[in-house]
Amino acid sequence: MTTHDVEIAIIGAGFSGLGAAIKLTQEGVEDYVLLDRGHDFGGTWRDNVYPGAACDVPSHLYSYSFALNPEWSRSYSHQPEIHQYINSVANEHSIGEKALFGSEVTHAEWNEDLRHWRIDYTRDGKSESLTARTLIGGVGPLCEPNLPDIEGIESFGGTVVHSARWDEDYDFAGKRVAVIGTGASAIQIVPQLGKVVGHMDVYQRTAPWIIPRNERPYFSVENWAFKNVPGLQSAIRGGIYSFNELVAAGMTWAPKALKPVELISRANILRGIRDPQLREAVTPKFAVGCKRILKSNEWYPTLDQDNVELVTDGIARVTKTGIVTNDGTARDVDVIVVATGFHVTDSPVFDTIFGAEGKSLAEVWSVGGMQAYKGSFVHGFPNLMLLIGPSTGLGHTSMVYMIESQLNYLVDYVRKTRARGIVRVDVTQEAQDAFNKGIQDALTSSVWVNGGCASWYKDEHGNITVLWPGFTFSFRQQTRSFDIAAYDVTTADETAAAGETASPVTVNA
Ligand code: N01
16 A cells, blocks of 8 residues: 655545636645546536436536636537536646546545544555545535335346446337436436337326426527627626526525416426326426426426326335336336435445544434535534535535635635644534524525425435525625634644644634
């Protein structure tokens, strides 16, 4: 095993990890590495290659503000183009030379005596390790596929494919297919499969609200204008952003104001489905916005196809040959597609990161759920910054905006800790508790709490620890500077005075 030391280690080379690398480079930090288990940049947008994978946030907003792309080919981008965009931004900033691809982090632990993180990872089958003063977790909440815990699924004799681990070699043409799930991934997969499969059963547990997707290709004259008309792309981006913030206001404080969205969605059902019984089956029974509002023009017409059956009876078990529902009906299939989401509030990554008291994030969060300060720092985990950490998720606009807000916070953390010779920061329990109380208070009037749905925004205790309530510009404002007063800090001088292996001398700055 080899060990080396860096100032900063970043885990994850998706939008957040790459953004951190670029900002650190611009700040003059050279001593950092980027670890990722995959083989290029892109994270979620590298891994989700299922047919139809695309973004439901308009292209102009779904990009870094510092790397606008006038070349987007469509108003909503598809996975290959976003993946290519992320890699081209990485190339432009020469981040590739900092990346250790094929590196799976297995364990990270804070060493209180040496004031650094020790990070163990495997690379090309070999165990490696490094130490870093600061650890940045940019693994993303949608990285660990959630395989449904359905009786007998392991005994299925055919193929089981998760949406985020697509088998590109599997030929679906003419096959009998079951799709479990009707979330954002499923509504993109099903219309594509519907064009080629012999027969498809779609297992719906909860019908989602789905509005039309006004996607279209850009004309070359538009791309010319995005490139050459000063401020045009930023203005379009600003318009999309502002409209989405209105939706955020409705979701957080005035769910009834979202009624027009419900009407648009109901019209989408009427337009897409002829059969009244099927229309009824796909009509959601919870308030719009409680779960992610989906966008598709093809979902309802696909369910209306002769070779597609919507199954609303609960799944009882999987057999060697197919799926049996609670009413006793058995439907045999060749392949089961599980579009059942991700481990968000219970990610296995949380079991691998250990703080100052030797406890993992999973252990610390097992009591009250995921909590951090400003979605970034967790009490008891010094010098660890999470990107897209607790309470930073969104259901209505671009996550890249939230990531960039956190990157401002990161840059100021680096500036202040370097300038003041600070070697250890730990957010105080009081600051973290007050911040999270503010989040929970803000949620009380929200559609996510009152909308009558179960969603992946809630953890096992029923708490919403994933979402940012309210306007995203408020988060931007709160993360503008690293508010050191919220942290216990230790300087290098204090460390030296206390002796190399003594307990830290901390001051609340
Ligand atoms: O996952 P989901 P996803 N038996 O958790 C069902 C982002 N995303 O991969 O609703 C039967 O939303 C579950 O049923 P229910 C986006 O943030 C973005 O689709 O819980 N069914 C649900 O229907 C999104 O929110 C884009 O009752 C089971 C589905 O599986 C997030 O990723 C595109 C089940 C899971 O839906 C996750 O989306 C795609 C079981 N045991 C994804 N377990 C963009 O466009 C689960 N289900 C940006």
